[in-house]
Amino acid sequence: MKATATVLLQALKKAANPVDARGASRFFKTEKGDYAENEHFIGVRMPVLRALAKHSRQLAPIETETLLHSDIHEARMLALLILVEQFSQANDTNKKKLVDFYLAQMPYINNWDLVDCSAYKILGPYLQHRSRKILYRLARSTNLWERRIAIISTFHFIRFSREND
Numbered sequence: 001m002k003a004t005a006t007v008l009l010q011a012l013k014k015a016a017n018p019v020d021a022r023g024a025s026r027f028f029k030t031e032k033g034d035y036a037e038n039e040h041f042i043g044v045r046m047p048v049l050r051a052l053a054k055h056s057r058q059l060a061p062i063e064t065e066t067l068l069h070s071d072i073h074e075a076r077m078l079a080l081l082i083l084v085e086q087f088s089q090a091n092d093t094n095k096k097k098l099v100d101f102y103l104a105q106m107p108y109i110n111n112w113d114l115v116d117c118s119a120y121k122i123l124g125p126y127l128q129h130r131s132r133k134i135l136y137r138l139a140r141s142t143n144l145w146e147r148r149i150a151i152i153s154t155f156h157f158i159r160f161s162r163e164n165d
Helices: 005-015 018-027 046-054 061-068 073-089 092-104 112-116 119-127 133-139 144-163
Strands: none
Touching: 005 046, 005 061, 005 073, 046 073, 061 073, 061 092, 073 092, 073 112, 073 119, 092 119, 112 119, 112 144, 119 133, 119 144, 133 144
């Protein structure tokens, strides 16, 4: 069956675990006034999300966007894991398109785990031998998650330099 946002959302709901959802809600501070007060967790664990992402590498951008715009945290995580999979196999032209898409979707990359699973695997490698002006702009942003994207993207540079020492 071809992967679509609808099919993947159904798979997520089938894998949902209310006990894990409550634990994630506490861990990610979703109470009123907390940094993630509007996050909605359904309790899907990372191994399930990673397996779904590997099998959904060919997901169309519009379908990925649908997942990223979901109010379900795990759907947004899945979308980002799919983008990471796509980026790792893309040619230079498609990498640029994926980076542009990633940057356009920043309002939905709004929790530390969403940033941490994607920024150093997409934006970091893309900027390795390019201008890093975007990182400076993001680092000066008033938006916490944009600043975090700038910081986490640099992990790629650190890793790359250590591998080449």
